[in-house]
Amino acid sequence: MAAIASSDLSGFGELQAVLRIRAFRRLWAVLGLSSLGDWLGLLAASTFAAAQVKDSTAQGVAFGSVIAVRLLPALVLGPVAGVFADRFDRRYTMVVCDLLRFLFFASIPAAALVTRDAALVIGWTAVATFVIETVAMIWTPAKEASVPNLLPRARLETANQLTLATTYGITPVVGALVLIGLQWLVLAIFGPDEPRWAEPSNVALWFNALTFLATAATVFFGIREISGRRTAGVERKPGMIREFTQGWAFVSRTPLVRGLVLGIFGAFAGGGVVVGTAKFYAVSLSAGDAAFALLFAVLFLGLGVGIATGPKLVGALSRRRWFGLSIILAGGSVLILAFATHLAVAVGGALLVGVGAGMAFLSGTTLLGGEVADDMRGRAFAFVQMGTRVVLMLTISLSSIIVGAGGTRQINLGFYHFDISSTRPLLAIAGIFGVFAGLFALRQMDDKPGVPILLDLLGSIRGRPLSPDNPKAAQGVFIVFEGGEGAGKSTQVDRLAEALRRVGREVVVTHEPGATPIGRGIRGLLLDHPADGGEELTPRAEALLYAADRAHHVASVVRPALEHGAVVISDRYVDSSLAYQGAGRTLPVEEVSWLSKWATGGLKPDLVVLLDLDPAVGLARAGRRGEADRLESESLAFHERVRYAFLDLASADPSRYLVLDATNSIDALAEGVLQRVRHLIPEHETSIDTVLHDAAQVATTLTGDEAGDESPSDLSGKGSRV
Numbered sequence: 226m227a228a229i230a231s232s233d234l235s236g237f238g239e240l241q242a243v244l245r246i247r248a249f250r251r252l253w254a255v256l257g258l259s260s261l262g263d264w265l266g267l268l269a270a271s272t273f274a275a276a277q278v279k280d281s282t283a284q285g286v287a288f289g290s291v292i293a294v295r296l297l298p299a300l301v302l303g304p305v306a307g308v309f310a311d312r313f314d315r316r317y318t319m320v321v322c323d324l325l326r327f328l329f330f331a332s333i334p335a336a337a338l339v340t341r342d343a344a345l346v347i348g349w350t351a352v353a354t355f356v357i358e359t360v361a362m363i364w365t366p367a368k369e370a371s372v373p374n375l376l377p378r379a380r381l382e383t384a385n386q387l388t389l390a391t392t393y394g395i396t397p398v399v400g401a402l403v404l405i406g407l408q409w410l411v412l413a414i415f416g417p418d419e420p421r422w423a424e425p426s427n428v429a430l431w432f433n434a435l436t437f438l439a440t441a442a443t444v445f446f447g448i449r450e451i452s453g454r455r456t457a458g459v460e461r462k463p464g465m466i467r468e469f470t471q472g473w474a475f476v477s478r479t480p481l482v483r484g485l486v487l488g489i490f491g492a493f494a495g496g497g498v499v500v501g502t503a504k505f506y507a508v509s510l511s512a513g514d515a516a517f518a519l520l521f522a523v524l525f526l527g528l529g530v531g532i533a534t535g536p537k538l539v540g541a542l543s544r545r546r547w548f549g550l551s552i553i554l555a556g557g558s559v560l561i562l563a564f565a566t567h568l569a570v571a572v573g574g575a576l577l578v579g580v581g582a583g584m585a586f587l588s589g590t591t592l593l594g595g596e597v598a599d600d601m602r603g604r605a606f607a608f609v610q611m612g613t614r615v616v617l618m619l620t621i622s623l624s625s626i627i628v629g630a631g632g633t634r635q636i637n638l639g640f641y642h643f644d645i646s647s648t649r650p651l652l653a654i655a656g657i658f659g660v661f662a663g664l665f666a667l668r669q670m671d672d673k674p675g676v677p678i679l680l681d682l683l684g685s686i687r688g689r690p691l692s693p694d695n696p697k698a699a700q701g702v703f704i705v706f707e708g709g710e711g712a713g714k715s716t717q718v719d720r721l722a723e724a725l726r727r728v729g730r731e732v733v734v735t736h737e738p739g740a741t742p743i744g745r746g747i748r749g750l751l752l753d754h755p756a757d758g759g760e761e762l763t764p765r766a767e768a769l770l771y772a773a774d775r776a777h778h779v780a781s782v783v784r785p786a787l788e789h790g791a792v793v794i795s796d797r798y799v800d801s802s803l804a805y806q807g808a809g810r811t812l813p814v815e816e817v818s819w820l821s822k823w824a825t826g827g828l829k830p831d832l833v834v835l836l837d838l839d840p841a842v843g844l845a846r847a848g849r850r851g852e853a854d855r856l857e858s859e860s861l862a863f864h865e866r867v868r869y870a871f872l873d874l875a876s877a878d879p880s881r882y883l884v885l886d887a888t889n890s891i892d893a894l895a896e897g898v899l900q901r902v903r904h905l906i907p908e909h910e911t912s913i914d915t916v917l918h919d920a921a922q923v924a925t926t927l928t929g930d931e932a933g934d935e936s937p938s939d940l941s942g943k944g945s946r947v
């Protein structure tokens with residue numbers, strides 16, 4: 226999966242970029258209005274029902290039953306709601322839903338004008354609320370599934386930040402203010418004896434109905450882009466029941482969606498337990514209602530912080546990993562709550578629960594929108610919508626019942642006894658469950674297997690996520706020659722290639738920079754002296770150009786050859802960047818290393834032959850070829866830093882390096898290299914031995930010495946460094 230990472234714009238710039246997209250801007254306005262309607266509806270319909278009766282018990286029942294009726298459709302209709310969103314034109318689906326909501330919201334205060342029978346009015350309020358909620362269950366997946374089609378993928382996360390902030394941050398507050406404003410307006414216009422249709426809760430409901438009429442009109446006339454995603458005609462689609470079962474099968478069989486759904490449910494279950502136990506929990510901290518309110522406020526604050534700052538914090542971390550880690554954070558923080566004995570620790574825990582849940586909510590929504598195909602998206606969203614409501618309802622009610630029944634127990638260990646509130650074990654179980662849900666999600670969805678997750682997280686926070694290692698490409702053998710200027714690399718590359726070809730092995734000889742047509746252009750930029758008055762290449766640009774050459778070289782030459790089974794011999798590779806740009810130019814070596822790792826996808830050589838030579842000698846050798854290029858013209862001190870960087874790299878990973886003293890003769894060096902390479906090519910070991918033997922014979926004939934005078938072990942002359 227390509228991580229859906231935010232761009233380098235500032236947070237505000239990203240919001241502006243998203244809102245510049247006309248269709249999304251309008252949908253966002255619709256969402257704001259519709260969510261305002263939802264919140265107003267929740268407040269107004271329940272206070273309206275309560276206002277129909279006088280005694281307090283009946284008021285409580287009326288209020289509670291309207292709330293319960295709002296949650297019921299999730300159970301009844303949740304599973305099929307997504308089929309509507311996937312099957313029918315989403316724009317028309319949304320428009321019809323909004324018109325129905327307009328009619329049914331308006332019908333609630335209208336019913337009170339028609340009859341004075343309180344039971345009838347409350348009954349109708351409940352029926353209308355049920356229909357409105359049912360319709361919302363269809364509207365929401367249609368809306369959620371439409372958003373990704375209106376935006377470039379890279380903007381989806383910011384769009385989700387905006388919509389979540391609007392739904393859960395802005396509109397509840399605006400809803401409450403509108404309610405207060407309407408009450409004030411009614412009082413100002415009619416005084417205390419307002420007509421029945423203008424009672425404050427009635428006015429709120431009229432207002433609310435109108436918001437849905439406005440959204441229906443906006444979607445119908447203003448966001449035509451939501452329609453027209455279908456290419457196949459309705460007649461080619463399976464029946465509704467089949468679409469429904471396909472949706473379930475998709476959720477249960479697709480690892481990404483399975484991980485997402487279970488992760489989200491786990492997070493909501495943890496959140497439900499926290500909410501359900503919060504009141505008793507505050508008591509177990511020897512704190513009262515104020516602490517209860519504080520914990521709640523902090524939890525919601527954390528939610529907002531997670532949503533608002535999460536993407537910037539984790540940078541380019543894979544969103545799948547971010548999702549799993551966020552759930553683990555939320556679960557782990559519930560565990561902190563379970564063991565907190567001090568209010569300050571509990572407040573910290575609640576904040577982190579909120580941060581984790583907010584980040585999981587954002588990344589989960591973005592992943593669902595960005596990675597689930599359009600024709601399944603409605604069902605996936607509907608499934609999550611239904612599941613989260615059910616999980617939340619069950620966990621809140623069950624945990625409050627359990628905690629209420631469990632009370633506080635005294636544990637007596639003989640030598641020590643203490644009180645333990647049943648909230649604690651329950652929170653601990655919820656926390657452990659949350660952590661496991663996060664781990665499960667990670668297992669199901671991880672898109673960078675083999676890349677250490679914590680290092681990846683740390684790297685991402687610092688702006689450099691790790692790339693998945695693809696260290697070895699299939700069959701081939703990858704050998705690299707490194708060393709300073711004039712050390713004899715090209716000479717030895719040719720000698721080794723010739724020897725291996727002689728034993729029948731396919732060999733690809735290559736080099737950096739400049740082995741490809743594109744690379745040759747880059748090489749010119751890197752090594753040619755700037756024309757008179759020309760610009761000097763800056764160190765970072767130099768590092769990037771070497772990395773660009775490498776990325777292209779690896780992808781178009783090295784990997785294909787290795788996959789073909791060839792022995793690839795390259796004159797220079799990653800270590801040259803570490804030595805020249807890192808030590809030579811004094812750029813931070815780990816940054817240069819990360820850059821190369823990213824460029825190569827982590828491809829490492831099987832063997833690096835380092836030809837070590839005093840730079841003064843090497844530069845003199847190279848100088849015999851002609852005018853020094855841009856890098857050769859660097860100071861001796863620069864080349865000395867390069868030399869010692871190469872040696873350091875070799876001593877840090879001796880098993881992959883062969884360090885040879887490059888003052889030895891060309892033949893002796895070639896023999897030393899071949900001795901080492903024979904182990905890498907076991908299938909040609911015997912033939913290589915024959916080549917080595919023949920070379921020794923020739924040497925003896927020419928010099929009269931015994932073969933092996935310059936045995937490979939003598940070559941380094943610096944044995945301890947090998």
Ligand SMILES: Nc1ncnc2c1ncn2[C@@H]1O[C@H](COP(=O)(O)OP(=O)(O)OP(=O)(O)O)[C@@H](O)[C@H]1O
Nearest residue numbers: 709710711712713714715716846847887889890891
């Ligand atoms: N072992 C050796 N002893 C003496 N001279 C050598 C030896 N190996 C190579 N040379 C000579 O040194 C010069 C540079 O050799 P070569 O081009 O192989 O080095 P290089 O490391 O590839 O250089 P550069 O990195 O600058 O391209 C050539 O003239 C070559 O013949």
Ligand SMILES: Cc1cn([C@H]2C[C@H](O)[C@@H](COP(=O)(O)O)O2)c(=O)[nH]c1=O
Nearest residue numbers: 737738771797798801802805806856857
């Ligand atoms: C790959 C690579 C090379 N360099 C430098 C090292 C040399 O000075 C030149 C290449 O010249 P050669 O004759 O082909 O050896 O480029 C570097 O600075 N960084 C690198 O990554």
